[in-house]
Structures are given as C-alpha cells and as structure tokens.
Amino acid sequence: MRPVWEEKPGVAGQVAKGTVLTAVVLVVVVPLWVALVTSLSSRATINAAGGLVVVPRGIDVSAYRIIFSGGQISQALWISTLVTVVGTLVSLLVTIPAAYGLSRPGSVGHRGLLFFFLLTFLVYPGLVPSYLVVTGVGLKDSLWALILPSAINVFNFVVVRAFFQGLPSELLDSARVDGAGEFRILWRIVLPLSKAVVAVVGLFYAVGYWNVWFSALLYIDDNEKFPIQRVLQTFILAGQTPQTSGTAVGTALPPTLAIKMAVVVVTVAPIAAVYPFVQRHFTRGVILGAVKG
Amino acid sequence: MTRVAVERRRRAPLRARLRRDWPLLVMVLPGALLLLVFHYVPTLGNIVAFQDYNPYLGDSALQALVNSPFIGLDNFRALFATPAFWDALWNTLSITAFQLVFFFPLPIALALLLDSVLSRRVRTVVQTIVYLPHFFSWVLVVTFFVQMLGGAGLLAQELRQAGVNPPEIMTNPDTFLLLVTAEVVWKDVGWGTIVFLAALSTIDRHLYEAAAADGAGRWRRLWHVTLPGLRPVIVLLLILRLGDALSVGFEQFLLQREAVGRQAAEVLDTFVYYHAITTGDYGFGAAAGLFKAAVGLVLILLANKVAHLFGERGVYARS
Structure with missing residues (x-):
C-alpha cells in the first residue's frame, strides 16, 4: 500500500518504470526461450528460421x-x-x-x-x-x-x-x-x-x-x-x-x-x-x- | 552470549574445558584439515616463486620442492621484465575501473526501482527471473552471448535476413571491455540487488514521512534519506571490490581469450594459467600469483583503513 503522504506517481513515470522492468526481464528470458524452442524444433523448422528459432512450430524431442x-x-x-x-x-x-x-x-x-x-x-x-x-x-x-x-x-x-x-x-x-x-x-x-x-x-x-x-x-x-x-x-x-x-x-x-x-x-x-x-x-x-x- | 558468560567459560581449568568441549573440536576438525591441506599448504607452497622449481627433481611435489634450487628474486625479475605481464596487469586494472563505474551502480539503481514497485507479486516475479543468471556457469553465460550476439547468433541471423551485414561483437578486441561488462551485468545485476533491497527495508519509514511532511519531494527524499541509509552497504561493497581489484572473472576471460585474442583478453589470472600451468614454468607463474595476492592484501587493508577514516565500519571493526 502506498502511504498517504506519498505523492501519486505520474503516468510518464509509471510507463518508464514498467518499460525498464519489462526490458530487464526480457533480456534474461529471451536467450533461455530461444534455446528451449530451438532444442525442441525439427530440422524443417530450423531451416525455415535460418538457424535459431524464436517462434515454436511443433515439438520434436529427437x-x-x-x-x-x-x-x-x-x-x-x-x-x-x-x-x-x-x-x-x-x-x-x-x-x-x-x-x-x-x-x-x-x-x-x-x-x-x-x-x-x-x-x-x-x-x-x-x-x-x-x-x-x-x-x-x-x-x-x-x-x-x-x-x-x-x-x-x-x-x-x-x-x-x-x-x-x-x-x-x-x-x-x-x-x-x-x-x-x-x-x-x-x-x-x-x-x-x-x-x-x-x-x-x-x-x-x-x-x-x-x-x-x-x-x-x-x-x-x-x-x-x-x-x-x-x-x-x-x-x-x-x-x-x-x-x-x-x-x-x-x-x-x-x-x-x-x-x-x-x-x-x-x-x-x-x-x-x-x-x-x-x-x-x-x-x-x-x-x-x-x-x- | 554475554561477555560475563564467555568469561566464565574461559576461566574454567583447561582440563575441565577440554572434557566439556572436545565434541566441538571434533566437529571443527574435518573443515580445519581441508583448509590446512588445500588452502594453507599451497599458501606456503608459494616458496616455489623463489625457486627454479622442477617437478622432475623428485617422485612427489614435496620432494621436487625440497630438491629445487633457490634463486632468490630471479622469477620476479623475469616477471617484471615480461611486457605481457604488464599488459595483463593493465587490462585487469582497466576492466576493474570500467566496471566500477559502469557495473557497480546498476544493482543499486535496479534495487531502488524494484523497491518502488508496490505490487508484491510483480516484485517477486521480477526478482525470481533476474536472480537466475547468477547461478549459471561462465561457460553457460558465454554460450548464451555467443548464441545471441555471435557470428551465427540470433542478432546476426536476423540482420542478414534484413540484408544488413552484422557487426562483429564476440570477436572484436576493441569493444571487448563493453562485451565483458555486458556479460557481468547480465549475470549479476539482479543478484547484486539483494544486499541493497535488504538495506532499503531497514531504513526507518518514519524518516520518509517526516521528510515528506517537511516538503521534501520524491528525489530529495531519495538523496537525503535513502542514499544515506544505503551508505554503509555501498562502502562495504566498494571496499570488497577494491580489495579484489586484481581479480576479474577468471573463467570469463579464459573462455573468450581465444576468440578475442591475448591483447584484449589477457588478465592476471589467465596470464598465470598460460605462463605456468600450460608451459610448466611453475616458479615464474607462482611469482605472478604471489604478486597478485600480496597487492590484493595491501589493497584490502588500505581500503578498509580509508573507510575507517571516513567513519564507516568497514569489513572488520577497528579493535
């Protein structure tokens, strides 16, 4: 809870805060995600992506x-x-x-x-x-x-x-x-x-x-x-x-x-x-x- | 435990104390033995720095140590006459200095940001995610960077598909300082916030309220309440970092030395590895290691002294 004496945050401030935190989280998560998705991709998916796969298309556990x-x-x-x-x-x-x-x-x-x-x-x-x-x-x-x-x-x-x-x-x-x-x-x-x-x-x-x-x-x-x-x-x-x-x-x-x-x-x-x-x-x-x- | 109780414990005759405390000594024994064998014995083993150590002069390392001739300070003379040593020292110090400016403040900033998030759940989720890379090995961290930014990485792949020639990031010695700092940030910025978040939670909330009542806005409260509250922790961590000025992520550099080249990626620790372990020139390498340990000891004592002069507690109290 926000204490009563504290100012209400401005919209710009809130947006900036959210953006920074989202960016920090994405920087950590994206490499993990790409590794996971690529490891589960078939040869066709990897060839179509030209290498690492970001968007999963089917699961291949081979x-x-x-x-x-x-x-x-x-x-x-x-x-x-x-x-x-x-x-x-x-x-x-x-x-x-x-x-x-x-x-x-x-x-x-x-x-x-x-x-x-x-x-x-x-x-x-x-x-x-x-x-x-x-x-x-x-x-x-x-x-x-x-x-x-x-x-x-x-x-x-x-x-x-x-x-x-x-x-x-x-x-x-x-x-x-x-x-x-x-x-x-x-x-x-x-x-x-x-x-x-x-x-x-x-x-x-x-x-x-x-x-x-x-x-x-x-x-x-x-x-x-x-x-x-x-x-x-x-x-x-x-x-x-x-x-x-x-x-x-x-x-x-x-x-x-x-x-x-x-x-x-x-x-x-x-x-x-x-x-x-x-x-x-x-x-x-x-x-x-x-x-x- | 109170001082009186401690004194009472100590005043009993030794035999009675032994009869009472022997189980405690037994408990300490295995740990003490491990430290003796793998910490203090090697520390004494640094005398090879003053020897023309030859591992073939005996059946065991100890025998070889006894049989190897002492050559005084010759190893140090050779070390100081090696330009590659000074390059490594310079690289190490520049990396430390650079990261002191561009890494050290980041966990503080992130901690302040996290602390200002009111939703507990958002905070916990973000914390869980940003702490995670701290537990990755350097092999894994470098792997992730190669995978994202390397010549065959995701960035290069996307740029090539867009018809742009991708920049060299992982193998460019000129931007290596930025790269290693980015890796350190990725791995440890989240973990670094823990200490500061804990320190923030100990700051008396009434101070903020009083400051606000006196008309201090958000930024003035940050400057006059929050930062002074964090000061002891910041000083403590600065001292520790300065005392460790000659150590930068060893594995991080060893892993990337080949891709980037010796000129940019050789630091003191990799210098020792490449000039002693891989060549068998143990005396020379030990001299470099001993130089590093001695300077490190002086640095930490100095930094602590400075902290005391400024009225901070420092790492250990003045006694």
Whole structure:
C-alpha cells in the first residue's frame, strides 16, 4: 500500500518504470526461450528460421533422445550429477559441524580456530601452488579433485555460523542440562531449526559443483570423466562434435543446432528447477553472512 | 552470549574445558584439515616463486620442492621484465575501473526501482527471473552471448535476413571491455540487488514521512534519506571490490581469450594459467600469483583503513 503522504506517481513515470522492468526481464528470458524452442524444433523448422528459432512450430524431442541415449553427453550429465550430489553432501557434512563447533565463544581453542578459518579471506594460495598440491596428493584425473579443494567455503561457513549464533541459547542450555551431548544437540535441536540456512548454503554448494569447469580443465584429462560444463565448452564454444550413439536411433539425426541447444537446456534445467524453492530464504541467508562476517 | 558468560567459560581449568568441549573440536576438525591441506599448504607452497622449481627433481611435489634450487628474486625479475605481464596487469586494472563505474551502480539503481514497485507479486516475479543468471556457469553465460550476439547468433541471423551485414561483437578486441561488462551485468545485476533491497527495508519509514511532511519531494527524499541509509552497504561493497581489484572473472576471460585474442583478453589470472600451468614454468607463474595476492592484501587493508577514516565500519571493526 502506498502511504498517504506519498505523492501519486505520474503516468510518464509509471510507463518508464514498467518499460525498464519489462526490458530487464526480457533480456534474461529471451536467450533461455530461444534455446528451449530451438532444442525442441525439427530440422524443417530450423531451416525455415535460418538457424535459431524464436517462434515454436511443433515439438520434436529427437535432440533430447540423442543426448540421453548414451555417448559423451549422457556420460557428462551422469558425472556432473554424481559430483554435485556427493560434493554437496561432503560440503554440508564438513561445514555445518564446523560452524556449530565454532559458534560458542569461550570454548577451547575457539579464538585461534576461528582466526584460522577467517584468515583464508585475506591470505590465499594462488593457482600454481594449489595446482601442485592437488596433483601432488594424487588427485589428477580423480573426481575428488573437483570436490575436496572447494569442499568447505568459508563464506558459507560464516553464514551458517551466524545463523547458529542467533538461535536462543536457553534452548541449547536446557538440552545440555538434560544430559544431551553436542552431536545430539546439533542433530536433534539445531538442525531442525536451521532448515532455511541449510537449504540456501546447500544450494550454493550444489550450484558450485554443477558449474565446475576450470577445475576440470586443470585436473581432468580423461574425457570419460568430463563434467557437463567441460563438454558444453568443447562442444559449443570450441565447436567440436561430441560422440553420441546417434546411429542407434536409426532415423536421420536431428540438426546439430538442436542438439547444442538441448545441451544448454539440460545444463540450465536443474538450476532453474531447484532454485525458486530456495529463493525466498536468500535475503536472510545472504544478509546474515554479509552483516556478521 | 554475554561477555560475563564467555568469561566464565574461559576461566574454567583447561582440563575441565577440554572434557566439556572436545565434541566441538571434533566437529571443527574435518573443515580445519581441508583448509590446512588445500588452502594453507599451497599458501606456503608459494616458496616455489623463489625457486627454479622442477617437478622432475623428485617422485612427489614435496620432494621436487625440497630438491629445487633457490634463486632468490630471479622469477620476479623475469616477471617484471615480461611486457605481457604488464599488459595483463593493465587490462585487469582497466576492466576493474570500467566496471566500477559502469557495473557497480546498476544493482543499486535496479534495487531502488524494484523497491518502488508496490505490487508484491510483480516484485517477486521480477526478482525470481533476474536472480537466475547468477547461478549459471561462465561457460553457460558465454554460450548464451555467443548464441545471441555471435557470428551465427540470433542478432546476426536476423540482420542478414534484413540484408544488413552484422557487426562483429564476440570477436572484436576493441569493444571487448563493453562485451565483458555486458556479460557481468547480465549475470549479476539482479543478484547484486539483494544486499541493497535488504538495506532499503531497514531504513526507518518514519524518516520518509517526516521528510515528506517537511516538503521534501520524491528525489530529495531519495538523496537525503535513502542514499544515506544505503551508505554503509555501498562502502562495504566498494571496499570488497577494491580489495579484489586484481581479480576479474577468471573463467570469463579464459573462455573468450581465444576468440578475442591475448591483447584484449589477457588478465592476471589467465596470464598465470598460460605462463605456468600450460608451459610448466611453475616458479615464474607462482611469482605472478604471489604478486597478485600480496597487492590484493595491501589493497584490502588500505581500503578498509580509508573507510575507517571516513567513519564507516568497514569489513572488520577497528579493535
């Protein structure tokens, strides 16, 4: 509601506002729309449009059939799913206990350990020594190279820790009086109260693992182990053709452009599917971290 | 927790505190170990910057490190004598400066615009859509730009059908600065509004009412109430950005370096990648990385100091 003391907006102002917001939304939506429509277009439609298709004319899912029927893209989707699921679990299993363990000022080693975590914001190793360490501990061509070096993100740690510190301490203290151990308190009392922050941080981690590209460029040479972003880059940006088991379908292959756009769509889809559910918690999660960090 | 409670916790004898707190230490251990191995060990590993590091001088990286001869500052001398390094530094700084002017204010403007939309539903829908690209990888963002603006993209396709020769956008080094900034805007302008929207919601509504009662119009309220309310957040983000002045979207540049060419697209991070990882000249690359980290540290401390001088809280409080 508009407060009574505020001026009524002018027509020109309203129109300008609407135009700008519509433009901003269209700039985001149009590329996604074009990718989706082109991926679902038949060869005839793509030829008629002269390339990318803006207006859909019928639905043809053969491009998706190709990328899901084995070959490099299916393999990469599987690898990325694996890395995302395992990585997110590992990250949460490391970050949440660490944040809880350091949420109580005055506990043994609290100051020193917290400093150890926060100093990483100011001092960072740089590419070459990191590369030497990761390859040095034998992670070359291992999917763990995409997970372990980034398994704990100190920003996420700060967000979770700040949230834990905001929980009413009476609750935890009374559980302690009742004889509950710290692990039990974390699992039974703290976590059920922290679903929002776990969802946000879990999303941040999951997106990071799904998007992993440069680590794969550095550490993964075996193209059987390429994650989807790496395939997207070689396939679309560098213009190579991925191996598909396309001949198995027995019909004429769908146009390369449709396959490319289908890869784009399946790369976007998991993010677009999950994130709206977590979105309403963003402000809380992000701001907590920004303010208290 | 109150100060007294903290003091009471701390005053107990160490053995009793250990008996009480050991589960907390166990919880912290895995995270601390990961940071030790993948953050602090490599940070110490920066000594290869002072070595003629040769990975074949041992069976492991550690052995090679021990066996490689120290050469003092030779790597830094070589680095500073490399014109390509100065080009990369210059490119990095110009991109940072350009984006400070042409990207930094945009999330503020968009946040103000969104904040002025009264319909909650419209706001939520717009927010949901503009946050989305933040979660895309750089591979995906560059792909979308190629698809829309590239030589075979939608724009070129439509222009050709209209009989117009399409301009070169994705491969033109002269306009590369505009292109990368446009990509950053597309990816992050929406996400950037979150912090400002939250800050806007904490501004006391009575201030607006009082200002309006005193005859301040819309724009004067913006200037005298809203912007002062946003100032701490703006300063904080400026400090963070300045401290990160030598980092620009690494993957973004690595992905486009081939299409546009080294002259325009080489930044410090890609310089390290191309002069160390792909060539095996680790000492030289580590020197460049260490230079960047050291300058970054000085920058963030300086920016914070300046913020304190202006009476702002900054990133960490003065203690």
